[in-house]
Amino acid sequence: MTPAFRLAEVRGARLAWNQTGRGGAVIWAHGMSSSAYGQESAGQFDWRPVSAGHRLIRYDARGHGRSTGGKTAEEYTWPELGRDLLALLDVVAPDEPVAAIGASMGTATILYAAAAQPDRFTRLVLTQAPTIWGTRRAQVPIRQASADLVERDGLAALERLTTDAPASPALAQARRFVSPIAVRSVIYPWVLRGSAITDLPAAEEVSRLDRPALVLSWTGDDGHPVSSGQLLADALPDARLVVASTPDQLHAWPGLVAEFLS
Incomplete structure (x- = not known):
């Protein structure tokens, strides 16, 4: 049974969260x-092995799922979402120092x-690295056009x-290839616009982040290319990159993550 969600007042929004398991916080x-359980429900990830040995905290990001959010692009940029976290x-x-996935x-x-x-973080698990740095600019017109479409004609x-097909060969056995958009139609254009105007910290800044990191990428996904995972792993001073191209390789991720966090 999914634990009940609680609400935390965070920087002008109410963020929904719950927790499973016991031990150190993740x-x-x-x-x-998506939302706190959306990608797990779709069969992309399974973090139950993590909560078997840790206190796993799941939350809905600003404007997503049960959480509230406003109608400005800036509040959905990645630096602002980092401040929310x-x-x-x-x-x-x-x-309490925490690990993060x-x-x-x-x-x-x-x-x-x-x-x-x-100092708030012990270990980092970074999956599905999106287009970053030199490849990020191509996403701007796509995100902006999608925002305009939703604003004009709605989420439907x-x-x-959206093509009902796996984004990667590794997802061929996922329960759902297309997950429902867990953002209200009046907010989603601003989420998309926030994504359009944002990028990761510069590589030089990432290179100063000396926490152990596990970078997980899957093949065939233009929105989350393996090249981004490689760039991220190269920039981080203590990182390992693992790439999945088959369902069996993807199914190994939960155990790999649980071992990395132990």
Whole structure:
């Protein structure tokens, strides 16, 4: 049974969160348009092995799932989401170093939070690194066009353009290839616009983040290319890159992450 969600007042928003398991704290930060359990429900990830030995905190990012959010692009940029994460940790794990697992937008969120307050974090698991640095600019017109479409015609119009196929060969056995957008249509354009105007910290700043990191990428996903995972792993001073191209390789990730965090 999924534990009940609680609400934390964070920087002008109410962020929904819950926790499973016992032990040292681990925070999970989901990807854009998803929610605390959305990617696990779709069969992309399974973090139950993590909560078998840790206190796993899942939360809905600003504007996503059960959490509230406003209608400005700036509040959904990755640096601002990183500040949200740090403020949430003050509520859910005060004065406690935590490990962190992120996916896509969540990976970026964690990197900004860890760059700002490295002593808050022990280990980092960074999955689905999105387009970054030199490859990020190509996303700007795509995100802006999607925002305009949702604003004009609603979420259903954008969902109709989505191909019902696995984003990577590693996801061929996922329960769902297309997850529902867990953001209200009046907010989603601003989430997209925030994504359009944001990027990771510069490589020089990332290189100062000396926490052990596990970088997980899968093949065939243009929005989360292996090249981004490689760039991130190269920039971080203590990182290992693991790439999945088959379902069996992807299914090994939960155990790999649990071992890395132990």
